[in-house]
Amino acid sequence: MTRVITSLCVREGACATVCPVECIVAGKPEDKYPWYYIDADTCIDCGACESECPVGAIFPEDEVPSAFKAKGGETQSMPVGTAGFTTVYEGKNHDGEAVHLEATKVLTAGEVVDLTPAIQANNDFFKSGPGYNAK
Ligand code: SF4
Numbered sequence: 001m002t003r004v005i006t007s008l009c010v011r012e013g014a015c016a017t018v019c020p021v022e023c024i025v026a027g028k029p030e031d032k033y034p035w036y037y038i039d040a041d042t043c044i045d046c047g048a049c050e051s052e053c054p055v056g057a058i059f060p061e062d063e064v065p066s067a068f069k070a071k072g073g074e075t076q077s078m079p080v081g082t083a084g085f086t087t088v089y090e091g092k093n094h095d096g097e098a099v100h101l102e103a104t105k106v107l108t109a110g111e112v113v114d115l116t117p118a119i120q121a122n123n124d125f126f127k128s129g130p131g132y133n134a135k
Pocket residue numbers: 002003018019020021022023024038042043044045046047048049050
């Protein structure tokens with residue numbers, strides 16, 4: 001079992017600093033791989049990242065919600081060009097550095113979204129993600 005970072009991630013980066021086995025990496029290029037990703041082969045399922053995430057983007061793989069009900073105000077991020085994701089997010093990471101995400105949307109209270117596509121996206125990233133392979 002691994003943890004999975006979902007599309008609620010806003011590249012804030014704190015999770016990667018607490019992972020004891022350093023299996024969390026930022027997707028590159030950002031427009032194609034907008035979140036951080038967890039290497040399932042290395043993850044020891046300790047849960048430290050989930051506790052650290054300020055936006056609740058991380059779930060155990062078998063608990064990733066297919067019907068996540070938004071409180072309202074959450075930012076969901078997808079690759080550039082994804083239909084419906086037309087808002088630009090400007091934020092800061094845990095080091096105070098600027099974060100710019102091109103394709104996001106802000107969820108409204110009660111909106112229900114499926115976060116499970118992040119499981120496949122995470123797996124695909126470690127098969128083909130150029131940022132990971134270039135490490
Ligand atoms: S559950 Fe633990 S080992 Fe797995 S990614 Fe999170 S911090 Fe790292």
